Structure formats: structure tokens, C-alpha cells
Amino acid sequence: MSNSAAPQGEVQLDLSDVDHRLGQLVGGGQLYDPCAPGDIRRWVMAMDYPNPIHWDEEFARKSKFGGIIAPQSIAVCLDFGHGAQPAVxxxxxxxxxxxxxxxxxxxxxxxxxxDKLFQERRFHDYKITDTKFAGPTMFSRGDTIHRNQHGTVVAKERSTGIRYLAAEADKRKMYEQKLPPKPKWTAEQIAEVDKVRHDWILSNRMGVSPIFGEVKVGDRLPRRVIGPHTIASFATEYRAFAFNMWGSYAWVAPEGVKDPWVNQDPGWVEGFGFDEEGAKIDPRKRDGLYLGPSRGHVDEEKAGEIGMARAYGYGATMGAWVTDYLAYWAGNDGFVRYVKSDFRGAAFEGDVTYFDAEVVETQAETAWGVPLVTVKVKLTNQDGAAVVVATGQVELPVG
Incomplete structure (x- = not known):
């Protein structure tokens, strides 16, 4: 679906380079190296996901897996551009x-x-909506299929990118007007946050899976918390994505596609683009954090230029948080089959993010051929404002 007719007004999105690419395979970056144990450990550290089967060698060897395995959320870590490439x-x-x-x-x-993952990417669709944040705003969707080195399909992602005119968002300053001041946390409050975090870690550290027949509608998952978020934690998250290492990927294009979208400039405003030629000598010029579109995540001044008021976290990170949260509850014999996460707000610097979830349905027979438990998940900040609203379907053992 597309809707190239933007709402009437003085400000318009220029979609002349978009419509002819709808439904088309697109390219992007392909990692050179297979997944290493250090990649897994760095990823779960950045996601604050201390499940020992992903980082503790001795613990993992004694588990059913016989060694360290990656969390299901690793697929986006082993992709290029936070999985957003086919949506931009x-x-x-x-x-x-x-x-x-x-x-x-x-x-x-x-x-x-x-293991090494290979991606097939396709620009799926878009729509234009008038928003308070930035006026005419594009909600574009792109699909990525992840296969391993044997051709086995590991996962499929459908990402939604929100594309808008940075100058219009800066002019409206929605977050600057509505965002509360950066929280100041007392020692007692931090201790309370740490207790919630610690209790969640202990809630299923051994990886014991709930039995499908014993799970009931209305059951609540243990509460989780991450934060307070800081510039350091945002930088740690960004650096865990494998493509951010210098020289870690090559540009690839789909065969047989005329004018494939690979590494072209999406139209970033001044100060947020890459220097592709310069990066051949100095790779920091295509780094993304020091220079590039992710600068606003760790630089309050740059965040203000794109309408975000202060430093903030990553959408791909929030999606991974939800998958990890469900997987931890599911245990070693469970498996997350499906997750849909809608991002309602940002995890801003200074905030904490709470996770709460409830079982809303159980299905003994499903299209997957396995019993599934449907879980509603909500991530909120310290003021109760929604950050992510998600639905997950989790496979559990029958006994």
C-alpha cells in the first residue's frame, strides 16, 4: 500500500524517489564474519539481559544446549543498520x-x-499521516528475511520507519514542550530499581519453562526494569551492533534489480549524513555515532535539531528488549514465535523502563503446529507513560 498524496499544507514530503521503489528488493550491508561468542556476550551485555546461557560458559555447557547460544534477538545485531534498511x-x-x-x-x-546470517530485504509499503510531531510524516515498512549459512530461515522482521522533515519537527518542538525534566534519582530510588532488576534476574535464571497446561489467562510475568538510561548505556547499545565495527561489512545489491537501493543518501539533514569517500581512509566518517544519523542518540544538542529534545535510545533495542523478556520467561524449553512491538515513545536519557506483561490467550492448536501462549507486554517509564506496547506468542512445552 502507498499513499503518495500528502496532507494539504505548506510543508510537503518529496516522494519522487520513493514510489518507483515500492515492492522492490533492496540491498544493504552484509557482514563478513560469522557470529562469535564475543558478539553474543557483547550483545546481551548491551541489552542488559543477564541470561547465563548467553554469556556464562560453564553454566551453558551444563545446559541442554551444551554451550553458549545466542538470544533470539541476535538477528538484528547481525544485520545492517538496526534492521531498518528496507524501511528507509x-x-x-x-x-x-x-x-x-x-x-x-x-x-x-x-x-x-x-553461524552467519544473510539477509533478503524488500521495501514493503508506506502511508503518509499528518502528525503533531512533524506534520506530514511517512510510516514506511520493510521486510528482512534472515537465513543462515545453510539456507535455513531463522527469522523474518518487518520494521516500521517514521520519516519526517527534521526542520518541521524542530520547529514544532513537541518533546521539548511536553517532556518532563530529566529525572534526578535518589540513592533510595536507585536501590528500589536495582531490587526490581535483581528479583527479575532470579525469577528464571535456571531457565525452567512453564508447562503449557498450567499457564492460565490472567497470569502475570515477573516485572523487569532497565535503567536509568544514560549516554554511556546508549553508546554501549549502539556499539553492540556488529556492523558498527570498522570494516565489518560489504555493500551488496540484489541481482536483476534496476537501480537497487543499497547505500544511497536517504536525505539526511546537514550534520547527520555520512562521508562515504572519506570513510575509505578514516572509517569514523561512516561510524554513525560520531558522525551520522545516530548522533542524536548521544548528543542532546543534535537530538534537539531533529525534534527529540534530549538524548534517547534505539528502536531496535526496545524491540530486542521485548523478545528477550518473553524468552526469559519461556525458559530453555520454550521459544518465542512472534512479537509485534509498537513504539509509542522514546527511552530518554535519565528515564527507567519498566516491563509488565499478562497472559491473554492460550491455544493448544495453532498454525505453527505447536501450542502457543499469547502475552500482552507494556513498557512504561517512571511516570507511567507508554514506551512500547507489544504482543508476543510464545511456544511452551506441554509436559
């Missing part, structure tokens, strides 16, 4: 991007050290 297609002058949400389908394969 076409040059829109003066634009920027934030994430709007993700859907993930998982097909039963668990990534291990030595």
Missing part, C-alpha cells in the same frame, strides 16, 4: 528517521557461535 528507501530531502515498531517471526532455529 528513497531520497527525501531534509528528512530524518525514528523507529515506529517491529514485527518478528521466529522459525525455531537457535543461532550459535559460528
Amino acid at each position: 528507501v528513497g531520497h527525501i530531502p531534509g528528512s530524518h528517521l525514528i523507529f515506529g515498531g517491529e514485527e518478528w517471526w521466529f522459525y525455531g532455529y537457535r543461532v550459535r557461535p559460528g
